Amino acid sequence: MAGSGGRDGGGPIVMxxxxxEKPKGLLDAISxxxxxxxxxxxxxxxxxxxxxxxxxxxxxELGFRSTFCSGLIMALLTPFSxxxxxxxxxxxxxxxxxxxxxxxxxxxxxxxxxxxGVFLGIGVRCFHSxxxxxxxxxxxxxxxxxxxxxxxxxxxxxxxxxxKLLTEARILTVISYLSNYFELEKxxxxxxxxxxxxxxxxxxxxxxxxxxTIWLAVxxxxxxxxxxxxxxxxxxx
Numbered sequence: 001m002a003g004s005g006g007r008d009g010g011g012p013i014v015m016x017x018x019x020x021e022k023p024k025g026l027l028d029a030i031s032x033x034x035x036x037x038x039x040x041x042x043x044x045x046x047x048x049x050x051x052x053x054x055x056x057x058x059x060x061e062l063g064f065r066s067t068f069c070s071g072l073i074m075a076l077l078t079p080f081s082x083x084x085x086x087x088x089x090x091x092x093x094x095x096x097x098x099x100x101x102x103x104x105x106x107x108x109x110x111x112x113x114x115x116x117g118v119f120l121g122i123g124v125r126c127f128h129s130x131x132x133x134x135x136x137x138x139x140x141x142x143x144x145x146x147x148x149x150x151x152x153x154x155x156x157x158x159x160x161x162x163x164k165l166l167t168e169a170r171i172l173t174v175i176s177y178l179s180n181y182f183e184l185e186k187x188x189x190x191x192x193x194x195x196x197x198x199x200x201x202x203x204x205x206x207x208x209x210x211x212x213t214i215w216l217a218v219x220x221x222x223x224x225x226x227x228x229x230x231x232x233x234x235x236x237x
Contacts, residue, residue: 026066029059030123033135040128048130056138063142067116068150071212074112075154078204081109088197113215121222128230140223144216151212158205166198 023029040046083089084097084105092101120143127136171194175187 029062033123033126037126037128037132046131048134051131051134059138060142063139064146067143068146071150075208078208079200082200082204086200117215117218124223125226147212151209154208155205158201162198162201
C-alpha cells in the first residue's frame with residue numbers, strides 16, 4: 001500500500017500491508033510501532049480507524065501478557081532481596097553488607113524494572129498521529145492493568161503470609177512437631193530466624209507497591225513528553 005509523498009516532496013512512501021498475524025512478543029510490537037511512527041513522521045497519513053478493534057485487543061493483551069507473568073515472578077522474589085538488606089540472609093558469605101554490596105543487591109532487585117522500563121519508555125514515545133497513538137495507548141493500557149493486578153496480588157499475598165501463615169502460633173506448632181525428630185536446641189535458631197523474617201514480607205509488599213508506582217510514573221512521563229513533542233512539531237508545521 002502506498003502513502004502520500006514525504007514532507008520534502010520525495011516519492012511515495014511504501015507501507016507494509018496490514019498483517020493478519022499478530023505480534024509474537026513485545027519486541028515485535030515495538031518494532032511495528034517504530035516502523036509506522038517513522039512512516040507518519042515522513043508524511044504518511046494513517047487514520048486511527050485503520051487500527052481496528054481486533055488490533056486494539058491484540059495490543060492490549062500483548063501489553064498485559066508481557067508485563068504480568070515476568071513482573072509477578074520478580075515481585076515474589078522480593079522478600080529474598082529484602083532479607084539480604086535486613087541482614088537476615090547472607091550474601092557473599094556474610095550478612096554485614098558494605099555500601100557496594102547494598103547497592104549491588106538493590107540493583108539486582110530493580111534490574112528487571114529498570115531494563116524493562118527503558119525498553120518500554122522507548123516504545124511508548126513512538127507515536128505521531130492517530131494510528132500509532134492508538135497502538136501506544138492500547139499497549140500502555142495492557143501494561144498498566146498488568147502492573148496494577150500484580151501489585152494487588154503481591155500486596156495481599158505478602159500480608160496474608162504475615163498475618164495468617166507465619167504467625168507466632170503457627171511457627172510454634174511447626175517447631176513442636178519437629179521437636180519429635182530434632183533436639184530443641186537445634187530448632188531454637190530457625191524459630192528465632194522465622195520470627196525475625198516475618199516483617200520482611202510487609203517491607204516487601206510496600207517495596208513492590210512503591211517501586212511499581214515509580215515505574216509506571218516514569219512510563220507515563222515518557223508518554224506525556226511525547227505528547228508535548230508532537231504538539232511542538234505540529235506548531236512548527
